[in-house]
Amino acid sequence: MHERYRTRTRIFWKILGIVLISIIFCVLVTSGFMYFYMKPLVENSLIEKRRDMVLNLSEQEVNTLEEISLYAMNITFDDTVQNIFKIEEPENSYMFFAQIQTMEKKLKEYQMLYGGLIQDIFVVDGQGKVLEMVNTYRDLVGEEPYKEFMKNERISGFTPRYIFDYHGIIGEKNTIAYVNEIYDKNGIKVGLGKLVILLDTENMDAALMSDEELYLRLTTPEGVTVFDSLTGHEAMDPIYMDRIGETGWKVEYRIDNRALETVIRRMNSMVAVTIGLILLVMLSFMLLVLMRIISPLDTLIRGMQSVAQGSRTEHIEIHSQDECEEAADVFNKMVESIEKHTEQLVDSEKKQYEAQLKMLSYQLNPHFIYNTLNAIICLARKCSYEEIIDLTKAFIKLLQSLLRTDLQAMTTVEMEKEYIDNYLHVLQMCYRNVPDIVWQIQSGLEKREIPRMILYPLVENSVFHGIVPSDKTCFLHIAIKEKEGWISVSVEDNGIGCTQEELMEIRNRLESEKVENHIGLFNVNGRLRLIYKNSRPLIINSREGGGTIIQFSFYDRKI
Structure with a gap:
């Protein structure tokens, strides 16, 4: 706004200065010529009158x-x-x-x-x-x-x-x-x-x-x-x-x-007053004309700045019946063309991104199936048939959810908790030191929708990269909170964690979207960007005393 006002001021004062200087020059030259031409005539007239x-x-x-x-x-x-x-x-x-x-x-x-x-x-x-x-x-x-x-x-x-x-x-x-x-x-x-x-x-x-x-x-x-x-x-x-x-x-x-000097002084005063009045009238008229010129320009500048700030619905109306009106028509057509091309580009990128995420999903499902089948093999070696049955039932429920390829599918926080608990139940049959999840869900968020299985990659990351390799008693804590429309989710463990070098490498790959061996984490970021207009991607930090904290948030005011 300040820049627009300064732009308008510069244009206004430039035009005003040029026109005002031209008017003053013309008036002064004309008045000077008339004055020096009329002064002898007036003096002679006065002398003749006195004579x-x-x-x-x-x-x-x-x-x-x-x-x-x-x-x-x-x-x-x-x-x-x-x-x-x-x-x-x-x-x-x-x-x-x-x-x-x-x-x-x-x-x-x-x-x-x-x-x-x-x-x-x-x-x-x-x-x-x-x-x-x-x-x-x-x-x-x-x-x-x-x-x-x-x-x-x-x-x-x-x-x-x-x-x-x-x-x-x-x-x-x-x-x-x-x-x-x-x-x-x-x-x-x-x-x-x-x-x-x-x-x-x-x-x-x-x-x-x-x-x-x-x-x-x-x-x-x-x-x-x-x-x-x-x-x-x-x-x-x-x-x-x-x-x-x-x-x-x-x-x-x-x-x-x-007596002559008195009359001449009076004439000088009248000339000065006349020049002043002429300049005042011309300046007033010129200001009105300039405002008719500057206002359309100001409207054009305001529209351009609005488009530059991201607006694609800007439409300006100028009815000056001159080039400014033509410029406004061209501007409106340009904004419509930009909006159309932008929609086409966004739609194309969205389709491309969805195809990429589906490909990642296809990579994710075999990865999970591989881990689960390993767990079943472990139970079969122990001849734990009841446990194999329980694990198979839990696995079937998970497959029913995971095999759905709709990346924008939503579920409630309550259902997401059930999916993750089933998944953890499968893991606990395979690994002795996998703890129960401590859930901290803010009251009122149980029925709130979140992306289905969005927590799975984060829990898997904590279990297999932090808790399983650790030889100590560990904990797994998941918190879901809401503040001013922002839903924040954090997954915290006290496993072996990772070094600062490893942490920096993971952060850099997430920022550059290099998938490699972090398919699950990349999947979470991609789905957040696809579903929500306002989201904060994954933040991975080392936990004091060992372990990691993974956080993300998104804006979805529905409460």
């Missing part, structure tokens, strides 16, 4: 700023704004301040239309003075962004970002100013002053700052930076640059590699 997002956000910002510039131009043509430059009242007069107040009110109305984006609107005259009721923006013209704008003699445009202090009103504010030249709408290119719109960059930049991993710089057509989260991060990744629309706006941006 589209940057352009969309920047375009929204530019559209808002350009809308502010158009809005500012419309404000400059408002009559209220135009009239502030046409009054002839002194600057400190009531009418002058009233006009400024009216203009500020009007500008507040314009501001409210973009309340979430425009921080404030004010007007500067041609001498650079802020026209206002409260001196909120008078210092603005002296600040660097405004001075830089004026130095370039630009008519309109955006200033760089700067921090403007509203003197405690709302505190410091990060802002961008859009400056637009105010022309006399009734004149041709007659400059009156400038309109300044302060933008609330917090609201304006909310969309651009929604993605913390997005770094960009937005520049006007004049080269003024209106938004910059790129400064300080230029060296980390490649910088990309795109133009927005046809007005000349430019955006520079960096796509954070960490």
